[in-house]
Each structure stands twice: as structure tokens, then as C-alpha cells.
Amino acid sequence: MKPLERQNVIIEMAKKHEVVQVADISRICQVSEMTIYRDVQKLEQAGHIHKTSRGITALRQKQTSEESCSYCHKPAGGRLAVQLVFKDNTQEKACCSHCALLRYTEKREDTVQILCRDFLLDTTINAKHAAFVINSELPLFCCSPQPLVFQRQMDAERFAAGFGGSICSFEEAVSKLTQDMSCGCSVTYR
Ligand SMILES: [Zn+2]
Ligand SMILES: [Zn+2]
Known part of the structure; x- marks a missing residue:
């Protein structure tokens, strides 16, 4: 899975579930947790998701x-x-x-x-x-x-x-x- 595909998976999962865990994402994407952490970091900087102690949550999209x-x-x-x-x-x-x-x-x-x-x-x-x-x-x-x-x-x-x-x-x-x-x-x- 390419980085962009992985990042889309992460965003979609975070949207679907209230909280998702890095371990679950890494299993689904079949890459290491380290790789997912890096994706998560990028997505967090871009304002798509938010990482808390409970896991990863989707940021509610800005109102149009x-x-x-x-x-x-x-x-x-x-x-x-x-x-x-x-x-x-x-x-x-x-x-x-x-x-x-x-x-x-x-x-x-x-x-x-x-x-x-x-x-x-x-x-x-x-x-x-x-x-x-x-x-x-x-x-x-x-x-x-x-x-x-x-x-x-x-x-x-x-x-x-x-x-x-x-x-x-x-x-x-x-x-x-x-x-x-x-x-x-x-x-x-x-
Ligand atoms: Zn006005
Ligand atoms: Zn007015």
C-alpha cells in the first residue's frame, strides 16, 4: 500500500470509528506500527486527525x-x-x-x-x-x-x-x- 493510500485508510477509519488504534491500522495496512506513526504525524500536521492518549480521532471538517x-x-x-x-x-x-x-x-x-x-x-x-x-x-x-x-x-x-x-x-x-x-x-x- 502506498503512503497516500495508507493515509486515506487512516482518515477513513478515524471517521468511521470514534477512536482508532495504531496497532489496528498497521494490521489492516500490513505495515509496521512505526510506519503508521509517521503517517499519523503527517496527517496530524495537515489537520486531518488528532492523536490523543486514547488513539486517533478524526478532526471534524470545517464547516463550508x-x-x-x-x-x-x-x-x-x-x-x-x-x-x-x-x-x-x-x-x-x-x-x-x-x-x-x-x-x-x-x-x-x-x-x-x-x-x-x-x-x-x-x-x-x-x-x-x-x-x-x-x-x-x-x-x-x-x-x-x-x-x-x-x-x-x-x-x-x-x-x-x-x-x-x-x-x-x-x-x-x-x-x-x-x-x-x-x-x-x-x-x-x-
Ligand atoms: Zn455578516
Ligand atoms: Zn448580518
């Missing part, structure tokens, strides 16, 4: 970045979550439009699309053509200030008439957020 906000690292699975699509076809999630717009300022050139949900209709819309309401009196849902997103200008106006806040375009919302860094996002979470 899709599930946490690429700007503030909070979970990004709620209905306020926004998806950013980049030129190279990679995607990121932001917990809310606040973080999505701030992330956009970092990756402006590479951003192809920003997909978010209409605050009223819950439909998926393109943030670049949306209307935003900032600083409404509604209690905040995620990060502050929270730009609420509407596909139709009319809905944004109606909303602002009821709950206050100022209506702005995508670029206006971006510049408002970058001016107002009192949200603490970048300080607290980065």
Missing part, C-alpha cells in the same frame, strides 16, 4: 464557508442571507445585506451578482437593481444598520412610509454603509 457569513462569520442560513457570485464562478454567503454590501466593497471588481430576497415578497432578486430602506424603525434582524431590500421602488416607499427609514439605490446603500462603520462588524468578528 457557504454556511457562514464571509464578512462577519455569523451563520448565514436565514432568510436575510445574501449570495455573492464572483467572476470565477465561486460563491459566498453573507448573513444579511449589510455584510453583503460591505463584502462587495472588498470584491467590487470580481462580483458578478448579488442575490438577495425581497423583504416583503421573499422572492430572489438582484441587489444591484433593488431599492433599499436603511434605518427604519423596525427592530433589527441581523447586523446594523440593516438595509432592507425591495425589488420594487413602490414597496420600499410604502414600507418607509410605515416604518420610517430612508430609501436609496444600491450604490447609495453601499456608500452609506461604508461611511457608517459604527456597526462594529469588522471590529467584533474579524
Whole structure:
């Protein structure tokens, strides 16, 4: 068995069982325990497994970045979550439009699309053509200030008439957020 094959066996065994012993692995791979120790050392350095006094355990794989906000690292699975699509076809999630717009300022050139949900209709819309309401009196849902997103200008106006806040375009919302860094996002979470 080649080293890479052995290392895969070790990882698979550690994943399957809670703890595996070097002796068991060496028997299965038919190599000396010394060889397995060396493999284990490499795998531990690479962050795949962890060696304790009880044996070898698999390290839980990091959550994919899709599930946490690429700007503030909070979970990004709620209905306020926004998806950013980049030129190279990679995607990121932001917990809310606040973080999505701030992330956009970092990756402006590479951003192809920003997909978010209409605050009223819950439909998926393109943030670049949306209307935003900032600083409404509604209690905040995620990060502050929270730009609420509407596909139709009319809905944004109606909303602002009821709950206050100022209506702005995508670029206006971006510049408002970058001016107002009192949200603490970048300080607290980065
Ligand atoms: Zn965030
Ligand atoms: Zn947020």
C-alpha cells in the first residue's frame, strides 16, 4: 500500500470509528506500527486527525464557508442571507445585506451578482437593481444598520412610509454603509 493510500485508510477509519488504534491500522495496512506513526504525524500536521492518549480521532471538517457569513462569520442560513457570485464562478454567503454590501466593497471588481430576497415578497432578486430602506424603525434582524431590500421602488416607499427609514439605490446603500462603520462588524468578528 502506498503512503497516500495508507493515509486515506487512516482518515477513513478515524471517521468511521470514534477512536482508532495504531496497532489496528498497521494490521489492516500490513505495515509496521512505526510506519503508521509517521503517517499519523503527517496527517496530524495537515489537520486531518488528532492523536490523543486514547488513539486517533478524526478532526471534524470545517464547516463550508457557504454556511457562514464571509464578512462577519455569523451563520448565514436565514432568510436575510445574501449570495455573492464572483467572476470565477465561486460563491459566498453573507448573513444579511449589510455584510453583503460591505463584502462587495472588498470584491467590487470580481462580483458578478448579488442575490438577495425581497423583504416583503421573499422572492430572489438582484441587489444591484433593488431599492433599499436603511434605518427604519423596525427592530433589527441581523447586523446594523440593516438595509432592507425591495425589488420594487413602490414597496420600499410604502414600507418607509410605515416604518420610517430612508430609501436609496444600491450604490447609495453601499456608500452609506461604508461611511457608517459604527456597526462594529469588522471590529467584533474579524
Ligand atoms: Zn455578516
Ligand atoms: Zn448580518
